[in-house]
Structures are given as C-alpha cells and as structure tokens.
Amino acid sequence: MGRGLISLEALGAHGTFRARNRMAVSDVSGTPVAELSLVPRLYVTRSMAAMHRAHTLPLAERIAALTRAARLFTEGVIGGLTFNEYERVVSRVSGVPIGVVREAAAAVADSAKQAGSTAFEARPAGAVGDWRDPLTREGRAVWTRRGDVFAVHAAGNHPGPHGLWLEALALGYRVAVRPSRREPFTPHRLITALRAAGFGEDHVALLPTDHDAADELLRRSDLGMVYGGDEVVRKYAGTNVLPQGPGRSKILITRDRDWRDHLDTIVGSIGDQGGVACINATAVFVEGDPAPVAEAIAERLADLPSLPPEDEKAVLPVQPAESARAIEAFVLGRAAGLRAWLGDEGLVEELGDGSAVLRPAVYQLDRPDAEQAGIEVPFPCVWVAPWSRANGIAPLRGTLVLTAITGDDELVDRLLDEPTISNVYHGDHPTYWIRPGVPHDGYLGEFLMRTKTVIRD
Amino acid sequence: MSFAESPLEVPFGAAIDPEEFLRATMHWHFSPETGSAFWLERAGSLGFDPRTDVRTFDDLTLFPNFADELRQVRIEDVIPRGYGPCPDVVGVYESGGTTGEPKRVVLLRDWLDRLLHWSSAQLDAHGFPRDVNWLVVVPTGPHMVGDVIKAQAVSRGGLPFTVDLDPRWVKRLIADGKAAEAGMYADHIIEQVAYLLESQDIGVLMCTPPVLERIAARDDLARLVNKKVRAINWVGTQMDADTRFLYRSEIFPNAVLYSGYGSTMILGNASERVGLTDDDPCVYDPFSPYMSLSVVDPETGKPVPYGERGQVVMHHVSKAMFLPNNLERDLATRVEPPAGQVGDSVADIAPVAEFKSEKVIEGVY
Numbered sequence: 001m002g003r004g005l006i007s008l009e010a011l012g013a014h015g016t017f018r019a020r021n022r023m024a025v026s027d028v029s030g031t032p033v034a035e036l037s038l039v040p041r042l043y044v045t046r047s048m049a050a051m052h053r054a055h056t057l058p059l060a061e062r063i064a065a066l067t068r069a070a071r072l073f074t075e076g077v078i079g080g081l082t083f084n085e086y087e088r089v090v091s092r093v094s095g096v097p098i099g100v101v102r103e104a105a106a107a108v109a110d111s112a113k114q115a116g117s118t119a120f121e122a123r124p125a126g127a128v129g130d131w132r133d134p135l136t137r138e139g140r141a142v143w144t145r146r147g148d149v150f151a152v153h154a155a156g157n158h159p160g161p162h163g164l165w166l167e168a169l170a171l172g173y174r175v176a177v178r179p180s181r182r183e184p185f186t187p188h189r190l191i192t193a194l195r196a197a198g199f200g201e202d203h204v205a206l207l208p209t210d211h212d213a214a215d216e217l218l219r220r221s222d223l224g225m226v227y228g229g230d231e232v233v234r235k236y237a238g239t240n241v242l243p244q245g246p247g248r249s250k251i252l253i254t255r256d257r258d259w260r261d262h263l264d265t266i267v268g269s270i271g272d273q274g275g276v277a278c279i280n281a282t283a284v285f286v287e288g289d290p291a292p293v294a295e296a297i298a299e300r301l302a303d304l305p306s307l308p309p310e311d312e313k314a315v316l317p318v319q320p321a322e323s324a325r326a327i328e329a330f331v332l333g334r335a336a337g338l339r340a341w342l343g344d345e346g347l348v349e350e351l352g353d354g355s356a357v358l359r360p361a362v363y364q365l366d367r368p369d370a371e372q373a374g375i376e377v378p379f380p381c382v383w384v385a386p387w388s389r390a391n392g393i394a395p396l397r398g399t400l401v402l403t404a405i406t407g408d409d410e411l412v413d414r415l416l417d418e419p420t421i422s423n424v425y426h427g428d429h430p431t432y433w434i435r436p437g438v439p440h441d442g443y444l445g446e447f448l449m450r451t452k453t454v455i456r457d
Numbered sequence: 458m459s460f461a462e463s464p465l466e467v468p469f470g471a472a473i474d475p476e477e478f479l480r481a482t483m484h485w486h487f488s489p490e491t492g493s494a495f496w497l498e499r500a501g502s503l504g505f506d507p508r509t510d511v512r513t514f515d516d517l518t519l520f521p522n523f524a525d526e527l528r529q530v531r532i533e534d535v536i537p538r539g540y541g542p543c544p545d546v547v548g549v550y551e552s553g554g555t556t557g558e559p560k561r562v563v564l565l566r567d568w569l570d571r572l573l574h575w576s577s578a579q580l581d582a583h584g585f586p587r588d589v590n591w592l593v594v595v596p597t598g599p600h601m602v603g604d605v606i607k608a609q610a611v612s613r614g615g616l617p618f619t620v621d622l623d624p625r626w627v628k629r630l631i632a633d634g635k636a637a638e639a640g641m642y643a644d645h646i647i648e649q650v651a652y653l654l655e656s657q658d659i660g661v662l663m664c665t666p667p668v669l670e671r672i673a674a675r676d677d678l679a680r681l682v683n684k685k686v687r688a689i690n691w692v693g694t695q696m697d698a699d700t701r702f703l704y705r706s707e708i709f710p711n712a713v714l715y716s717g718y719g720s721t722m723i724l725g726n727a728s729e730r731v732g733l734t735d736d737d738p739c740v741y742d743p744f745s746p747y748m749s750l751s752v753v754d755p756e757t758g759k760p761v762p763y764g765e766r767g768q769v770v771m772h773h774v775s776k777a778m779f780l781p782n783n784l785e786r787d788l789a790t791r792v793e794p795p796a797g798q799v800g801d802s803v804a805d806i807a808p809v810a811e812f813k814s815e816k817v818i819e820g821v822y
Contacts, residue, residue, distance in 0.1 A: 014707065020698045020736060040700040045674045046708070 006034035006079065006089070008188050011195070011206035012043060013050035019043075023181060027092040028309065028318045028355035034089070036184050041213035047205050048220035051149045051174040054202035059129075062170055063116035065198035070112035072193035074105070079192065086189055091309045094183045095318035095355070096158060097274050098310050104159040104273075108190065111163030111436055118437040119167035122445025131454045139455035146450050147222020147240075149174045153214060154187055155227035155244070156180025157276050157378060162187055163436075165225065167444045169194070169204060176205045178217050184208055223448060242447045246376045247278025247400035249431040252387065254406035255287040260296070262405050262428055267300045269403060269431040271360060274317040275380030279401050279432045283373040285387035291339075294364045294384035298341035301360035301380055306349040316357050317379050324348045324356035327377055331361060334372055339364040347379070368395035393418055400441060401431040465776040466567075469574040475746035475799050476513055479774060483507040486779045491539030495530055496779060499523065514749055514799050517772050517781045518758075524722060524783040527560035535778065536563055547608075550601035552721040553624055562721055564601060568777035572605070572725045573612050575744045576717075579728040580613070583715045585688045588614035589660020592653050594646065594668050595692065596622050601721050602692065606663055618657055620649040622665075624693075647671050647678070654681040662686045662712075665693035666700070673708050688713040692726070695739075695806050702735045716741070718806055722783040723748040723773045727803065730795075738804035740792050747775045749800030752791035755784075755809075760801070763791050769803060 008025070010017040019037035026032045057065065074083050081089065087105055091098040111118070123129060127141035136142065150173040155161045157180075168175050179187045184206075191206045207217060218224040224241040226232050233245035251266055253259050259266070269281035286293050307314040319327070328347040335343075343361030350356040358379035365372060365385035373383045373395065387395065393414055396402060403425040404415055415424045422441045425433060434440060464478040465485060486492045487500050487507045500507070505519055527535070536544050545566035551559035581587075591610035597603030597619055610617035630639040646668060653659065662682060664672070669691055672678045682689075689704070689712050696716070704714055718741040719726030725748060727741035743750050752767040753760055761767035769787045773780040789803035 020702070040697050040703070042670050042673060042700045042703055042708075045670065046703070049674065049676070 005032060006081070006185075008034050008036045008079070008184050008208070010037045010039045010043065010208055011188070011191050011201070011204075012039065013047035013054070013202040013205050015201060017043065025093060025181070025184065026320075027089075028095045028320055029351075029353040030320055030355075033093060034185070036179075036181060036208050038208050038210050039213065041209070041216045044207050044209060044213050044216040045220060047202075047207060048149065048151075048176060048217065050202045051176060051205065052220075054174055054200060056148070056172040056174065057199070057203070059172070061198065062172065065194065066112045066115050066166060066170060068197035069190070069193040069199075070109040072196050073112065073190055074109045076193060076196070078189045081185075081189070086185060088310050090159060090183060090185050091314075093185065094156065094158070094276075095309050096276055097307075097314035097316065098312065099314070100274050100276075101159060105186070107436075108159055108163045108166075108186065111166050112190075112194075114436040115166045115170035119170035119445055121437050122439075122443030122449065124451060127451045131456070136454045136456055139453060141451040142454045143449050144452050145172055146448060147173070149176065149221045149223075150448065151175075151217040151221035151224040152177045153217070153224070153226040153228075154179050156182035156184075157278075158273065159183070159186040160277065161227065161244070162190055164440065164444055166190075168448055169199065171445060171448055173223075173448065174203050176207055176217055176221065178214055179206060179208050181208065225444075225447075242444075244278075244441065246374075247280070247282070248374055248376050248398055249279055249281050249401040249403075250373075250396060250399050251281050251284045251403045251431065252396060252406065253284070253286050253293070254404075254408055254411070256407045257405045259286065259293050259405075263296055263300065265403070265405075265428050265430045266293070267297055270297065270382045271301055271304065271315065271380040272430065272432045274315065275358075275360070276317050276378045277432060278376075279434060280380070281382060281401075281403070281431045282376045283383045283385060285368055285385050285395065287387050287389075290364055290384045290386050294339075294341045294362050297382060297384065298360075298362040301362065302342055304360060304380075306351070306357040306359065308351055308353075308355070316359060318351065318355050318357050319378075321348070321350050321354055321356040324358050327358060327379070331375070331377060331381060334375055335361070335363050338372070341384075343381075347381075374398065396421065401425060403429055403431050469571060470578070473746065478746055479511065479514060480508075482774050482776065482779065483511045485539060485776060486537060489538075491537055493537045494534040495526075498534075514746070514772070517749075517774075520781040522782045522784055524560055524780070527562065527780075528558045530561070532561055532563060535561075536565070537776070537778075539776075540565065548601070548604055549599075550604075550721055551599040553596070553600065559599070560721065562601075562724060562778060562780070564604075564724065565777040568724060568775050569605065569608060571747070571775070572744065573609050576609060576726070576728065577613055580609075580688075580690075580715070582731050583688075583729070584713045585613075585690075585715065586660050589687065590615045590658055591617045591661045591663060592620070592650065592657070592659045592686075593617050594620045594622060594650055594662070594664035596624050598623075600624075601724070602719055602726075605725070610661070615660065618653045618659070620646055620653070622646060622668075643667070643671060647675070651675075651678055654678060654685065659685050661688045661690060663690040663692065666691055666696045667694065669704075670700075673704070679708060682709055683711060686712050688715065691716050692719055698736065698738065701739070705735065718803065720771060720785060722780055722785065723771045724775070724778060724780075730802070738790060738792075740802055740804045741806075742795060742798060742802045743800065745794075745798040745800065748773055750803055751801050752789050752803060761791050763793050766790055766805075768809060769806075772800070 021038045022035040024032040025034040087101050091101045123143045127143040131142050150168045152165045177187045194204050227244045233243040236243040309318045341362040348356045360380040368385045368387045368391045397420045399421045401423045464481045547564040593606045595602045607617040716729045717726035727743040730740040749772045751770045755768040769785040769789050771783045787806050790805045792802040792804050794802045
C-alpha cells in the first residue's frame with residue numbers, strides 16, 4: 001500500500017474513540033493493513049444511552065443528509081482514503097473481486113440516495129406517513145416506528161448488505177452498527193459520510209467490539225438485526241432481533257424449458273458476485289437428467305482465471321490460504337462419493353503470497369432432498385440435483401431467492417405461497433437480481449414499523 | 458526507643474530486613490512453644506527444618522502447596538500457640554469458593570492492624586479522602602474483604618455502609634446458564650446501592666467492575682456518584698485500560714479511581730501502584746515482605762520473564778499466619794517490583810480458564 005496502517009476508530013455517540021485495545025485487520029495474504037479500535041462494553045452502554053436520549057431529525061433533513069452522504073461516500077477522502085483506495089482495500093481484505101466491490105459500493109451509495117423513497121415502499125396502502133395528513137380527520141392508519149434505536153451486527157462478506165440499514169435511518173431510527181471485524185471499512189466510511197452529511201454522532205454510530213460486548217448493542221437497542229448462520233436464526237427468530245440467515249438461493253428448471261437457453265442466467269447466478277453473496281445460487285434443480293446441465297455449468301466455470309482480488313480481471317474470491325484450505329476440506333468432505341463435474345482435483349489455487357483463490361465446484365446429487373443441496377459456501381459452489389413433480393416443493397424450501405424457469409404458473413403459485421421462500425423470480429432472471437425498492441427478505445420496514453389508528457378534529 | 462524486639466513486631470511503617478524477618482517468622486511458626494498445631498504436625502514430613510533451612514524468600518518454594526488442606530483443617534489448629542489461650546481473633550474467613558470447597562483462614566487482630574495501617578497509607582497516597590463514609594459493595598459473611606473494609610472505613614474516620622454480595626450464588630447461576638437470574642441478582646444489588654447513594658453521605662464507593670458498570674449505566678446513580686463520591690475502589694475482577702480511561706475522563710472525572718488485588722490466601726490485598734498513566738496496565742504491588750507474589754509458568758513452576766504472562770503464586774508470611782506457595786486461580790503479567798520489595802509485582806489479572814478441572818467463572822464478583 002506504500003502507507004502506514006489505516007486507523008479505524010470507533011465512532012461513538014460522544015465522538016471518535018481510538019481504543020487501547022486494537023486489532024489488526026489483515027489482507028488476504030496476512031499483511032496487516034489497518035488497526036480497528038475495539039471498544040469495551042461500558043463504551044457501548046454509554047453510546048446506546050446517548051442514542052436513546054437523542055432526537056431524530058425531521059424527515060426532509062434525513063433524506064437530504066442521506067443524499068449528501070451518498071456523494072461524500074463516493075467522492076470524499078475519508079480516513080485518508082479516496083473512494084478508489086477504499087474499494088481496493090476492501091477487495092484486498094475481503095478477497096472479493098475488485099469489480100464486485102465497485103458494483104456493491106456503488107449500490108450502497110445508490111441505496112443512500114434512494115432510501116428516502118425505498119424505505120417507504122413498505123408502508124401499507126391503508127396507512128399515511130404523518131398524523132397531520134388530512135386523511136386522519138376521518139380516522140386513518142398512521143405508519144409509525146416500533147422503537148427509536150436500531151442495532152446491527154453487520155456482515156463482512158460483501159459491502160452490499162450495508163445498503164439495507166440505511167432504510168432504518170430514513171425511517172427515523174438512530175442506528176448503531178457493530179462492524180464485522182473482517183471488513184469494517186465499508187460501515188466506517190459510510191457512517192463517517194453520514195455524519196459529515198448531517199446526522200449527529202448520537203444518530204448513527206460504529207461500535208466495533210469483541211464478542212463479550214456485542215450483546216450489549218442488542219440489549220440496549222429497541223430492535224436489532226444480526227447476520228449469521230442457522231444458529232443465529234434459531235436464536236433470534238420471533239424476537240426483537242431480525243436474523244439475516246443463510247441465503248441458500250436456488251434455481252429450478254422444469255421440463256418444458258430448454259436449459260441451454262438459460263445457461264447464462266444459471267452460470268451467472270452461481271458465479272456472479274464471486275459467489276460470496278446470499279443471492280448466489282447454491283443449488284440447481286433440474287426436472288429430468290441433471291448431468292448435462294451440471295456438465296455445461298462446469299464447462300463454463302472451469303475457465304474462470306485465478307487472480308488476486310484487486311486484479312481488474314478477477315472474478316473469483318480469494319482468502320488467506322489457511323482458511324481457503326479449511327473451506328476446501330469441508331466441501332470435499334461433504335462431497336465425498338458424489339459425482340464432481342468440477343472440483344474433484346481440489347478447490348484451492350494458491351497465489352504464492354499467502355493467499356489462495358477458491359475455484360468453482362460443481363457436484364451432482366442423486367436426490368433433490370440430499371442435504372448437500374443446502375450447503376452454502378463463499379465461492380461458486382453448486383449442487384445440481386434431479387427434481388420431479390412427485391418431489392413437490394419440499395426440496396425448494398428455505399430459500400432467499402428462487403429462480404423458477406418454468407411455464408407452469410400453478411407451480412409458481414405454490415412457490416409464492418411457501419413461507420420459507422423469500423423471493424420468486426419467474427423465468428430468465430438470475431438469483432442475484434436486486435434493485436432498490438424491492439424487498440430483499442421482506443421490506444425492512446415490515447419489521448421496523450407498525451400502524452396506529454389516528455382520528456382527530 | 459527501646460524496641461529491641463523480634464522483627465515480627467516492628468512498629469508499623471518501620472524499616473524491616475526481609476530475610477531477618479523471614480527467619481524470625483520460621484522460628485515462630487516451627488517452634489513447639491509458638492507454632493500452630495497445623496505446622497507443627499507437618500514439620501516432620503517436610504524433609505527440612507524451616508528454622509535453619511529457610512534463609513531467603515526463594516527458599517519458600519521448598520514447601521509443598523498446603524493450601525488444599527485448609528479446606529478440611531480444624532480451624533483452631535491454624536492459630537499459632539504463641540498467641541496464648543485467648544488469641545484476639547477478628548474472624549474466620551473463607552476463600553471465594555470459585556474452585557470448589559473453600560479454604561479457611563483466621564484473621565488475628567495484630568495482623569489486621571498492621572494491614573490497615575499499610576493499606577490506609579496506600580489510600581492516602583492515591584488521594585483518598587479521610588473522614589468520609591464508605592459504601593462497600595463486596596462480599597461479607599465468610600469473605601474477609603467485607604469485614605476488613607468496614608474496619609478500614611472506621612479507622613479512617615468514616616462509617617461503613619454495606620450491600621451484601623454472594624459471589625458463590627452468582628457463579629452457580631452463571632454455571633447453570635441462568636443469565637436472566639444472574640441479571641435479576643445484579644438488579645437486586647443495584648437497587649440496594651441506590652437506596653444508600655440517595656439517602657446517605659457517601660464519600661468512597663467500593664465495588665466490583667460489573668457493579669460499577671451498572672451504576673454508570675443508570676443516569677440517576679451516575680449523577681449521585683458524581684455529586685457525592687470522591688474516590689472509587691474497585692476490586693474483584695479486572696478492568697481494561699479503555700474502561701478505566703472512560704471512567705476517569707468522562708463518567709466519574711472527579712473521583713479518584715483505585716484498585717486493589719486481594720486474596721484470602723495473603724490475608725489482604727496488593728495495591729495499585731501510584732502514578733500509572735492511562736495507558737499503563739493496572740500494576741499491583743504487595744505489602745512486602747508480608748505478602749509476596751511470583752508469576753510462574755504453570756507447566757514448569759519457574760518464573761516467567763518480566764512482561765510475560767504466567768500464573769500467580771502467593772506467599773503470606775506474618776506472625777499471625779504462614780501460608781507459603783499457594784498457586785492462585787489468576788493469570789497475570791509479571792512486572793518488575795519497586796526497590797526493596799520482595800517478589801514480583803503483577804498486572805492484568807485474569808482468571809485461569811480451567812483450574813483443577815472445575816471451570817472458573819467470572820460474574821458480578
């Protein structure tokens with residue numbers, strides 16, 4: 001980098017804080033690039049208390065500040081980093097290909113710009129946004145917050161998820177973010193930009209902590225959101241904390257469609273975003289013989305180059321060699337005995353600097369209900385399974401995005417009716433398709449807001 | 458001055474030759490006329506004569522660790538016979554019970570007086586006020602700290618108020634995964650603290666870091682502390698440097714913050730060194746030569762280099778009791794002692810995760 005360590009301070013409700021307890025954030029080769037201040041529990045307690053005491057900005061000011069923040073995020077020099085330097089660091093640290101980081105960072109800025117409208121898409125058709133609306137004279141639902149302070153245990157796999165909690169700010173929540181210790185750069189930059197744009201220090205905060213103090217964020221907030229695996233989902237389901245669990249996105253192709261016409265969509269769903277996102281396809285279900293589909297996917301993914309993540313041509317994710325090897329061992333163990341169309345000779349290609357590329361893997365399953373179909377790992381790894389009407393939709397459950405390439409509208413009805421499938425894309429639409437204003441896993445506003453009846457003179 | 462007396466009884470604050478003192482103590486504890494039944498019974502199986510073979514503090518490592526026997530021993534047997542038929546006993550106390558059945562010791566008046574004279578001087582050096590009341594939120598009952606601090610508050614011209622804290626119960630709750638009950642217990646403590654902070658003139662607050670955090674988290678209590686309390690003495694568990702800094706700079710900027718590192722097995726506490734900066738770890742110096750510490754590699758029992766982590770070994774050597782070579786449950790960084798001190802100073806105390814196969818659990822205490 002040709003520079004010293006980047007200092008990532010905590011951004012608490014009483015100002016920035018450089019802790020004595022700092023952890024090194026290293027790039028994929030193991031070279032430290034930044035020092036992250038970890039705050040003790042007491043610091044969290046105090047920041048959260050101050051955020052409860054704070055007063056939310058009026059709506060128009062919030063929206064204007066979000067728009068300004070979007071520009072500062074992409075154009076400003078923040079913590080000594082230009083936008084390009086920030087993108088490069090994120091790529092080097094998270095191992096996500098630079099092109100993917102650029103797209104995601106631009107999408108985060110776009111989310112900030114549009115949060116003023118997208119956050120309100122969740123408002124029920126029967127509700128107004130303000131009790132002063134003339135409609136309340138006759139009696140009307142008003143859309144209101146369920147609390148004031150929202151805490152987020154953020155994800156570090158990809159910058160994209162940071163676009164979501166911006167909606168909470170737009171809705172008038174004060175927001176405290178505990179960054180992933182793997183990739184704290186995006187929320188640090190975003191929150192610094194939000195503050196420069198007009199949000200107070202007690203309106204949006206970055207509170208990096210170790211595990212001991214992490215619960216304190218949730219305990220002291222009205223509502224929370226936590227990214228994690230099945231364990232997180234089990235722990236928080238039905239509480240005031242919204243779990244964001246595994247994606248396990250899937251593709252279904254029925255017999256009435258020729259998969260050859262949709263190969264771009266299928267391969268893109270698996271490998272776009274470097275395969276690190278929850279909206280990447282984990283499994284493909286084929287009505288008929290899965291072998292030719294698996295073969296074709298393997299052929300397309302086999303040629304992707306192994307490159308350092310900051311290389312302009314990089315498309316595959318990179319990790320420290322040791323963790324890449326651990327992921328490889330896990331996947332190979334679970335895939336034992338399966339037909340491997342790609343990946344039977346190992347999944348790791350070391351780059352020689354301590355980092356390693358995770359190369360695509362394509363496995364064929366015998367049955368649609370094989371448990372491997374639910375194994376989601378942070379690289380392009382897909383399980384291709386046979387499916388028939390007799391199997392029904394049971395194997396398709398537990399899915400963030402399901403792309404159904406079919407002419408069977410009744411089947412689409414059933415997929416939409418299935419509560420554990422969050423999004424249904426009908427036809428030639430990749431699982432990674434997402435736009436501001438459409439829900440990712442329901443609208444966040446469904447969780448953050450409620451309606452109240454107001455009637456007035 | 459006509460004190461041509463034993464080094465065991467030098468006046469408080471007078472200079473003392475540590476090794477001369479050690480040899481006099483060995484003579485006291487291992488002579489049939491003055492020693493305790495506990496030590497005299499064991500003297501024959503030692504394989505050496507402490508009265509002639511223990512010349513320096515390093516020689517204390519000749520003793521095996523007898524501490525476990527203090528869990529079963531008849532308590533009268535640990536009082537040195539030299540105190541006569543009516544020893545002035547302040548109380549019988551027990552170790553916290555973090556590692557199973559507690560160890561028991563006797564606190565004799567002459568040692569308490571000596572300890573208080575020293576610890577009071579430490580408080581003066583840190584700027585603690587005299588003639589103020591203390592709010593003491595620490596274990597009482599079988600735990601020595603409660604009674605010692607009450608006596609200290611009185612000896613410094615104040616009145617002690619206490620809130621009882623049962624660390625053994627908290628540890629049980631946490632061990633059983635009953636986090637909600639442990640939280641209720643903490644709330645129960647804080648409620649009692651609130652009554653005292655509201656109604657009484659409290660000049661010194663003594664409590665554990667978790668209790669202090671809960672006080673700080675309540676605006677009304679934090680305000681009362683800032684209004685009334687001039688010094689805070691925290692004990693029992695560690696406090697990281699960032700948290701200490703927050704108290705000093707933002708939360709309780711007008712109060713002196715000071716820590717002791719106590720153990721029943723030294724019959725008292727080591728004291729925070731004067732003059733540490735915000736960035737220093739909290740360094741503790743013991744009351745030498747009566748208490749001495751060493752920091753050892755738990756595998757080899759040999760001292761670790763200065764600055765390295767190791768397990769704490771404690772010795773208590775006084776006329777009242779002799780408790781050598783007790784391996785504590787704590788890990789610490791070994792720190793160079795100030796001139797003239799016997800043994801090591803320690804910093805960054807943390808419990809050993811596993812100790813004799815019973816898990817050590819941190820809690821309110």
